[in-house]
Amino acid sequence: MTRQLLAFGGIAILLAVLLVLAVVAANNMVSNSNSNNNNPPPSGDGGGGEDEKDIEIEILTNKCNVTVSAFDKQEDILLKNAQFVVMQDGVPILNIKSATGQVTFDACGRNKGTKFKIYVRMSGYNTASLDLEVGRPPLDRLFLCTSDSDCPDSEYCLMAAGATGGECEPVSCDCGTVSDHACVHYACCSDDVCGAGMRCDLETHACVEIPPTFECTSNDTCADDEYCTMVVGAAGGYCEPVPETGCGLVATHAFTEYECDTGPNCNRCGAGEVCADHRCIEARVEGPGEARIGEPVPIIGRIGGTPVEGSDLRVTGPDGRVVPLTSGGGDTFSFTPTGAGLYTVVLLQNGTPVKSWMVNVLAAEEAPPTIADTLLANWMLIVVVALVIFGLLYWKFRSRKGQPPLVPPVVK
DSSP, rough: HHHHHHHHHHHHHHHHHHHHHHHHHHHHHHHHHHHHHHHHOOOOOOOTTTTTEEEEEEEEEEEEEEEEEETTTTTTOOOOTEEEEEEEEEEEEEEEESSSSSEEOOOOTTTTTOOEEEEEEEETBBOOOEETTTTTTSSTSSSSSSSSSSSTEEEEEOOOTTSSEEEEEEEEOOEEEEEEEEEEESSSSSSGOOOOTTTEETTTTTTEEOOOOOSSSSSGGTTTTTEOOOTTSSSOBEEEEEESSSSSSETTTTTESSOOOSTTTTOOOTTTEEEEEEEEEEEEEEESSSTTSSSSEEEEEEEEEEEEOOEEEEOOOTSSEEEOOOOEEEEEOOOOOSSSSEEEEEETTTTTEEEEEEEEEEEEOOOOOOOHHHHHOOOOOOHHHHHHHHHHHHHHHHHHTTTTTOOOOOOO
8 A cells, every 4th residue: 555655656746847847848938939039030041950941032112112021942832920020220120920921111211221131030941031222122213312313314313301312203204305304395295285377396396387288279179159269379279158149049169140039138020020030020911801791701821931820820709719710722711700790810920929810790791682572571561552542443433423324335
């Protein structure tokens, strides 16, 4: 029993000693890790073992931002969780472990000649380092000037207010040429800046006079309602509208004047005339002054020397109704009145009355009566006269009745 207790006690003491040693070792590791994070590693490759890999540092710049990337030199992959330390003129400005394998720091405000030292460290890799200097690649575009003379001739030194250095920027020069860090502007780069009658010569960048250009050399090169106006001795001219001096038509580069037309500036023909082919010609409509009911009434209608159509004549009776016409050939027409009164014959042109004629229609003339018609019409008068004569004869006969009759003597 005693031996067993001693054995268990020895084991417990051994375990306690081992636990103490483990705690001490862990504290040393934490202390070393903190020390490494707060202090930059020494220059050189870090002093790793023979089996440790190499780190490759890559620098990218964007304006005044410097991005540092750490790659496995053999496998060309980013080293995530690598430790980055950036020193500026011997003073640490960045000490960080990056989960992405990249860090970016701002290099603005650094003067030309400012030196940077970059360290990258990771477990299993040799420590890598890189020296940088503002004004030298890859920081040759990073605030590398203090005046325009530090920049190429086509650039100027752009410095922020209060900064001791700046960055070379291209000189903006849309219309001109860059010389001695400035834009020498041209007189013109387009016709818009030149005056009337001028254009921009793109070879000399100067405004020059535009030589005259002609629209026409003859009337045929102008529109139908235009003519070519040219100065005496000129090789060409310009198309101008043909002037309208009155009533007429513009065609074939000239104005033809009309005697009459329906336009606003045109004359109208006189009474009894019509406008035909832009000339005033006589309109004629004639017929008898009187006629009888039921008798054909002849009518003549002409415009100038041309007979009119039947549709150009209209006859209206005394009751206002239109009376139909019958063509007799040529310029002769006729109508037959059915009632007495005044009939109006109108000559039309395009539906407009231009001349008229009046016909007075009388009742039909009666024929002289025959003897039979006379006797028939006066039979009562004849009967009365016969009765009167008979009465007179009878009365005379009765008045002589008391006297011996007048008997001729008988000769024996």
